[in-house]
Every structure is written in C-alpha cells, then in structure tokens.
Amino acid sequence: MKLKAPESVFSSASFCPGCGHGLASRLIGEVAEELGIQHSLVTVVDVACCSFNIDYWKFDTIMAAHGRDIPTAVGVKHVRPGSSVLAYMGDGAAYSIGMAETIHAALRNDNICVIVINNSVFGMTGGQMAPTTLPGEKTATSPKGKDPTRYGTLSGVELLKHMDIAYLARGELVGSAGMIKAKKLIKSAFQHQLKGDGFSLVELLSPCPTNLNLPPVKARDFVHNEMTKYFPTGVFIDKGGVE
Amino acid sequence: MSKIKLNISRCKGCGYCVAECPRKALSFSGHISDKGYDTVQVDESLCIACGSCYRVCPDSVFEILE
Numbered sequence: 001m002k003l004k005a006p007e008s009v010f011s012s013a014s015f016c017p018g019c020g021h022g023l024a025s026r027l028i029g030e031v032a033e034e035l036g037i038q039h040s041l042v043t044v045v046d047v048a049c050c051s052f053n054i055d056y057w058k059f060d061t062i063m064a065a066h067g068r069d070i071p072t073a074v075g076v077k078h079v080r081p082g083s084s085v086l087a088y089m090g091d092g093a094a095y096s097i098g099m100a101e102t103i104h105a106a107l108r109n110d111n112i113c114v115i116v117i118n119n120s121v122f123g124m125t126g127g128q129m130a131p132t133t134l135p136g137e138k139t140a141t142s143p144k145g146k147d148p149t150r151y152g153t154l155s156g157v158e159l160l161k162h163m164d165i166a167y168l169a170r171g172e173l174v175g176s177a178g179m180i181k182a183k184k185l186i187k188s189a190f191q192h193q194l195k196g197d198g199f200s201l202v203e204l205l206s207p208c209p210t211n212l213n214l215p216p217v218k219a220r221d222f223v224h225n226e227m228t229k230y231f232p233t234g235v236f237i238d239k240g241g242v243e
Numbered sequence: 244m245s246k247i248k249l250n251i252s253r254c255k256g257c258g259y260c261v262a263e264c265p266r267k268a269l270s271f272s273g274h275i276s277d278k279g280y281d282t283v284q285v286d287e288s289l290c291i292a293c294g295s296c297y298r299v300c301p302d303s304v305f306e307i308l309e
C-alpha cells in the first residue's frame with residue numbers, strides 16, 4: 001500500500017522526539033484529506049505544546065487562550081456552520097483549566113470535534129502533576145509519586161459517558177495497530193460533525209518522553225501498559241452509529 | 244524499484260520505527276544529523292513495505308512507494 005504523509009495539509013512536526021502530538025497531527029491531516037474537508041476545516045489549538053501545530057498544519061488555525069479552545073471553536077462553528085471545526089488540546093486544557101468549557105459544550109451538544117491529547121502531565125510547563133497523573137506517578141511536582149490518598153486521578157471520558165453527545169472514544173497513539181484504530185476514531189468524530197449530530201470527543205493517550213523522563217520507546221510502553229489501566233480505550237458513545 | 248523512501252533530515256531518533264518493524268529492516272545508523280539526532284537507516288532487502296514505520300513515525304520520515 002502506498003503511504004505518504006498528507007503534505008498538502010501537514011509539513012512536519014517540531015515536537016520533542018517521540019512526542020505523540022506529531023502522530024495525532026498527522027492522523028488529523030490524513031482524515032481531513034480522506035473526507036475532503038481539508039480546505040474548509042478550521043482548527044483551534046491551545047497555547048500549550050499543541051500550539052506548535054499553528055506552523056505545521058496548513059489549515060486555517062486559531063490559537064485560543066489556554067483552555068478556551070472549545071468555546072472558540074463553538075464560536076467559529078456558529079459563524080461558519082458550513083466548515084468542520086476542531087478544538088485540539090491537551091488534557092491540561094480539556095480537563096483542568098478548561099474543564100467547565102468542556103462540560104458545558106457537551107451539555108449543549110455543540111456540533112464540533114474535540115481531540116484531547118492525554119499524556120498524564122502538564123507538558124509545556126515542565127511536567128507538573130495533573131488531574132490525569134496516575135497514582136504513584138513521579139512528576140516534577142510529585143517527585144515521590146502522586147499520593148492517591150490526597151489526589152485523585154481524573155478520567156474526562158468517564159465524566160462525559162452519561163451525557164447526551166454524538167461521539168465519545170479513547171484510543172492510544174502506540175504501535176501500528178493503535179495508530180490504525182486512533183485514525184478510525186478521529187474519522188468517526190468528523191463524520192458525526194458532518195452529519196450534524198453534535199459534540200464529539202476523542203481522547204488519545206500519548207507519550208510525552210521529555211516529562212516522563214524516559215526514552216521514547218519506554219514512554220510509549222508506559223502509555224500502553226500503565227495509562228490504559230486507568231484510561232481504558234474504546235468507543236463509549238456513537239449516536240446513530242457511524243462506525 | 245524502491246519500496247521505501249526516507250526523508251531522513253526529519254528523523255529525531257525516537258526509535259519507534261526500529262521497535263515496530265516486523266522484519267528488523269530498520270536500525271540506528273550512528274550518523275548524527277545536523278539537529279544532533281542518531282538517525283535510522285533501512286535495509287531494503289528485508290523490507291516488505293508493510294507501512295508500520297510510516298504509521299508510528301511522529302515526524303513523517305517515511306514514504307511507502309508500493
């Protein structure tokens with residue numbers, strides 16, 4: 001099978017070696033081309049690591065204030081209802097500083113796609129402990145490991161599971177099989193938006209080797225072996241079934 | 244005809260492709276790129292053009308030609 005990066009929409013990535021953002025960003029480019037929405041898609045990125053995409057995607061891209069990608073994307077959708085709109089953010093933006101925005105857009109079932117890169121830490125700011133940090137996980141601000149008796153571990157997908165939205169899924173940016181599955185999830189989310197079904201959120205478990213202080217292959221193994229214990233992958237809502 | 248093309252200046256030496264290749268066709272070359280990374284090389288005689296390296300590369304180094 002011929003395979004080539006979708007260079008009409010994506011040039012390359014300037015993330016750290018082995019960062020999952022490069023993988024997710026390429027998949028979004030592939031899906032946009034396959035669905036023929038590459039010229040109308042408007043992407044909104046957060047100010048954290050995902051903001052590098054403003055230089056590498058060739059889509060019209062807006063950089064939102066931290067954690068405010070979703071309301072910005074909702075605004076774009078209101079004024080450009082014919083465009084597909086994507087809010088692309090990390091778990092810090094989606095489930096920490098921007099949690100209220102995430103929940104209320106889901107409550108309104110706004111017709112946008114949200115892709116959340118969950119790497120279990122606040123990446124851009126130096127790897128501090130986040131709501132998604134696993135129990136016992138060592139970070140810059142939990143050097144002895146996250147104390148589960150003081151701090152819980154938050155699953156944003158779990159919170160959204162019982163809401164009346166179009167699509168909810170979680171994948172992992174690990175290995176060839178994980179990448180094939182992750183692409184399918186992203187595509188389904190955009191298909192729901194094209195059908196006007198409402199709010200779609202795809203969380204992608206992603207390696208951040210820099211802040212996990214691990215060589216990339218070991219960071220990838222951490223995602224696959226440890227993160228999936230707390231954040232199981234799968235499709236949780238698929239209204240009307242595009243899959 | 245070539246099965247695979249590498250845009251090697253993009254490689255950051257993460258090693259995902261080396262770990263993923265089912266035919267062990269990929270290895271580190273020991274050649275340090277201008278960006279300071281140990282980049283990968285391919286032994287085309289082993290490659291079966293399965294596309295796994297393309298899928299797992301965060302920096303879009305690979306192109307599969309057949």
Ligand code: SF4
Pocket residue numbers: 015016017018019020021049119123124207208209210211
């Ligand atoms: S700090 Fe982590 S999330 Fe940010 S670019 Fe580097 S590896 Fe990726």
Ligand code: SF4
Pocket residue numbers: 247263264265266267268269285289290291292293294295296297307
């Ligand atoms: S296409 Fe498959 S066999 Fe060839 S180098 Fe890539 S992973 Fe290995």
Ligand code: SF4
Pocket residue numbers: 253254255256257258259260261282283299300301302303304305
């Ligand atoms: S996956 Fe890509 S960036 Fe990583 S070592 Fe292989 S070619 Fe280089």
